Amino acid sequence: MMAGVGGGNDFQWCFSQVKGATDEDVAEAxxxxxxxxxxxGELLATGDKGGRVVIFQREQxxxxxxxxxxxxxxxxxxxxxxxxxxxxxxxxxEEKINKIRWLPQQNAAHFLLSTNDKTIKLxxxxxxxxxxxxxxxxxxxGRLRDPFRITSLRVPVLMPMDLMVEASPxxxxxxxxxxxxxxxxxxxxxxxxxxxxxxxxxLWHLEITDRSFNIVDIKPANMEELTEVIxxxxxxPHQCNVFVYSxxxxxxxxxxxxxxxxxxxxxxxxxxxEDPSSRSFFSEIISSISDVKFSHxxxxxxxxxxxxxxxxxxxxxxxxxxxxxxxxYLRSKLCSLYENDCIFDKFExxxxxxxxxxxxxxxxxxxxxxxxxxxxxxxxxxxRENSKPRAMLKPRKxxxxxxxxxDEISVDSLDFNKKILHTAWHPKENVIAVAxxxxxxxxxxxxx
Amino acid sequence: xxxxxxxxxxxxxxxxxxxxxxxxxxxxMEKFHRDQALVEPSLLRSVLISNTLRQVQSEVRAQVExxxxxxxxxxxxxHSGLEPDFPSGSPSSTEHNAPVFSLNDENSNTExxxxxxxxxEDFSLSSAISVILKDxxxxxxxxxxxxxxxxxxxxxLTGDARHTQYPPSSSRTxxxxxxVPSVKSEAACLGCPQDVVLEKLLLDIDTSVFEPEVNLLQGxxxxxxxxxxxxxxxxxxxxxxxxxxxxxHGQATWEIQEIEHVMDxxxxxxxxx
Numbered sequence: 001m002m003a004g005v006g007g008g009n010d011f012q013w014c015f016s017q018v019k020g021a022t023d024e025d026v027a028e029a030x031x032x033x034x035x036x037x038x039x040x041g042e043l044l045a046t047g048d049k050g051g052r053v054v055i056f057q058r059e060q061x062x063x064x065x066x067x068x069x070x071x072x073x074x075x076x077x078x079x080x081x082x083x084x085x086x087x088x089x090x091x092x093x094e095e096k097i098n099k100i101r102w103l104p105q106q107n108a109a110h111f112l113l114s115t116n117d118k119t120i121k122l123x124x125x126x127x128x129x130x131x132x133x134x135x136x137x138x139x140x141x142g143r144l145r146d147p148f149r150i151t152s153l154r155v156p157v158l159m160p161m162d163l164m165v166e167a168s169p170x171x172x173x174x175x176x177x178x179x180x181x182x183x184x185x186x187x188x189x190x191x192x193x194x195x196x197x198x199x200x201x202x203l204w205h206l207e208i209t210d211r212s213f214n215i216v217d218i219k220p221a222n223m224e225e226l227t228e229v230i231x232x233x234x235x236x237p238h239q240c241n242v243f244v245y246s247x248x249x250x251x252x253x254x255x256x257x258x259x260x261x262x263x264x265x266x267x268x269x270x271x272x273x274e275d276p277s278s279r280s281f282f283s284e285i286i287s288s289i290s291d292v293k294f295s296h297x298x299x300x301x302x303x304x305x306x307x308x309x310x311x312x313x314x315x316x317x318x319x320x321x322x323x324x325x326x327x328x329y330l331r332s333k334l335c336s337l338y339e340n341d342c343i344f345d346k347f348e349x350x351x352x353x354x355x356x357x358x359x360x361x362x363x364x365x366x367x368x369x370x371x372x373x374x375x376x377x378x379x380x381x382x383x384r385e386n387s388k389p390r391a392m393l394k395p396r397k398x399x400x401x402x403x404x405x406x407d408e409i410s411v412d413s414l415d416f417n418k419k420i421l422h423t424a425w426h427p428k429e430n431v432i433a434v435a436x437x438x439x440x441x442x443x444x445x446x447x448x
Numbered sequence: 449x450x451x452x453x454x455x456x457x458x459x460x461x462x463x464x465x466x467x468x469x470x471x472x473x474x475x476x477m478e479k480f481h482r483d484q485a486l487v488e489p490s491l492l493r494s495v496l497i498s499n500t501l502r503q504v505q506s507e508v509r510a511q512v513e514x515x516x517x518x519x520x521x522x523x524x525x526x527h528s529g530l531e532p533d534f535p536s537g538s539p540s541s542t543e544h545n546a547p548v549f550s551l552n553d554e555n556s557n558t559e560x561x562x563x564x565x566x567x568x569e570d571f572s573l574s575s576a577i578s579v580i581l582k583d584x585x586x587x588x589x590x591x592x593x594x595x596x597x598x599x600x601x602x603x604x605l606t607g608d609a610r611h612t613q614y615p616p617s618s619s620r621t622x623x624x625x626x627x628v629p630s631v632k633s634e635a636a637c638l639g640c641p642q643d644v645v646l647e648k649l650l651l652d653i654d655t656s657v658f659e660p661e662v663n664l665l666q667g668x669x670x671x672x673x674x675x676x677x678x679x680x681x682x683x684x685x686x687x688x689x690x691x692x693x694x695x696x697h698g699q700a701t702w703e704i705q706e707i708e709h710v711m712d713x714x715x716x717x718x719x720x721x
Contacts, residue, residue: 281507284496288496335475
């Protein structure tokens with residue numbers, strides 16, 4: 001049992017905050033569907049199934065309130081997407097936010113992209129803490145003044161007001177995806193971004209909403225021949241011409257946009273040869289990649305499939321350089337997990353700021369962290385039982401067979417309805433956000 | 449001759465595999481049917497489930513083939529044209545004590561070959577495999593024709609047919625769009641006045657609308673030639689038609705009847721599951 005995940009020094013993860021309702025009855029709309037820190041880590045955004053975005057802001061250190069140092073509090077809440085009805089196909093389009101991606105901050109306002117299955121929106125979140133008072137043509141309450149009664153002109157002055165955070169949709173990128181959008185990724189040029197659905201990837205310019213370039217199209221001429229779909233895509237963090245996309249067959253393709261307008265032919269093809277001894281009916285399903293993330297350095301990428309996380313060196317296509325088992329004890333239960341649909345759950349994964357550690361979720365509200373240097377791993381639980389302020393999290397262990405030790409939990413007792421699909425790691429500090437159904441947990445390293 | 453002990457071991461080893469195969473098949477089929485009922489099933493899910501079903505099918509075929517290669521040396525070749533690699537085997541069926549399975553074309557020979565040289569000991573295994581094969585075919589054919597309400601009758605169609613008349617299931621309408629073009633091409637070929645009405649009807653159906661969702665196990669086997677067989681009256685129409693006003697009224701009702709007939713054919717070409 002590991003005390004913490006090292007990266008030079010051992011971390012000790014402590015409970016910091018939990019956001020969300022405490023009722024046993026979870027409203028479907030409140031289920032968190034995406035979590036993302038912005039580039040500085042000052043802001044933390046969540047999207048939910050009800051189409052809402054909630055942004056938390058980190059409190060500045062203050063001598064007045066030392067205990068709330070580094071706490072995240074609600075900064076802005078807005079309805080990003082509404083349910084829509086496609087009349088042509090008689091289909092309802094879910095308002096669930098699939099992904100949020102922040103743009104790097106270039107002025108006082110913050111910008112983020114949020115997407116549901118069909119439409120991507122660029123939101124501007126800006127603060128207003130001053131108000132102009134003393135207009136000539138209207139009163140303070142907005143009523144128009146009678147122009148004939150105005151005898152003198154005055155210059156309006158800016159007066160302080162209570163801070164108001166406004167979110168306004170600045171761009172709507174619609175009608176470019178026939179299939180369900182699974183990924184969006186901002187390019188390092190900060191001018192373009194890509195969006196991927198099951199069969200196609202489009203490249204957009206942030207300023208242009210009525211056009212996008214289709215850069216990948218894997219739709220076969222005859223849909224009966226379809227055996228593979230795109231599951232995730234991401235732009236390279238530094239090379240604005242490079243992006244990767246993963247597939248349902250466990251492969252990753254790296255494409256260079258300089259090679260041609262259509263990137264159907266990959267520059268690199270990453271696939272691990274299958275281990276024939278572990279082949280089963282479910283081999284393909286569990287090899288389907290649910291998430292792909294470049295390291296901050298841009299030298300590695302990480303993929304998440306059903307049972308493991310793999311780190312790939314971009315210079316080596318034939319196998320990953322590191323493989324971490326997330327919950328290998330589920331391998332013998334694949335048939336039941338297929339039956340109850342859990343095998344289709346899409347877990348995400350994330351890097352820490354220095355790329356020395358990776359994190360991903362599991363069932364029973366467990367999440368796992370792996371230290372790439374020491375090869376140590378730890379299993380922690382997001383639960384209200386461990387929610388005393390700054391309480392240190394106790395490592396958890398799943399008993400796979402034989403005698404169950406105290407504090408261990410057996411595989412059959414795991415709650416498969418409590419799944420941690422979305423996690424995020426602060427880009428600079430050891431602060432993590434873990435989404436557990438409708439609750440958002442924030443944990444901090446004690447040494448932080 | 450394969451010793452009885454060896455046969456039994458074969459059966460026991462098969463038992464575990466068989467039960468897993470059966471459960472994977474059952475679960476996959478249940479999911480497949482459930483997804484079919486959805487308005488817009490997830491494409492990723494559909495692809496994974498259909499790939500699993502294909503894998504099950506190929507495993508079963510491989511096992512049946514290995515069964516036949518085990519059996520072949522022991523049984524006399526009573527079945528004419530018996531080949532180790534079916535389903536392209538010969539068609540005769542009545543000479544054997546085959547149980548009554550109503551299989552569709554492709555695997556009927558396979559199943560009969562299996563049944564032909566099975567002894568009582570292997571009967572349970574072979575029958576289990578043939579049930580599995582039959583189920584697989586049902587799945588694949590069911591992909592072509594889901595148990596849904598048929599298309600609306602022709603005389604109710606207006607100019608806005610594509611918006612109001614077509615049912616919410618996009619996968620069903622995708623199937624309709626696959627059928628329609630072949631009828632359309634057939635109608636175009638006939639080049640007679642009656643099919644102008646039919647063509648106008650078909651042109652109303654904008655097949656590009658139904659692009660997104662598709663049934664991945666679709667192996668729609670209706671061809672234009674098949675449909676021609678069912679449309680004898682249309683091909684005879686040039687001789688029957690005349691531009692005289694006396695026959696124009698009769699012609700109009702006859703056209704409507706013909707269109708209804710075509711729609712009946714379209715509905716009937718969805719095999720009943």
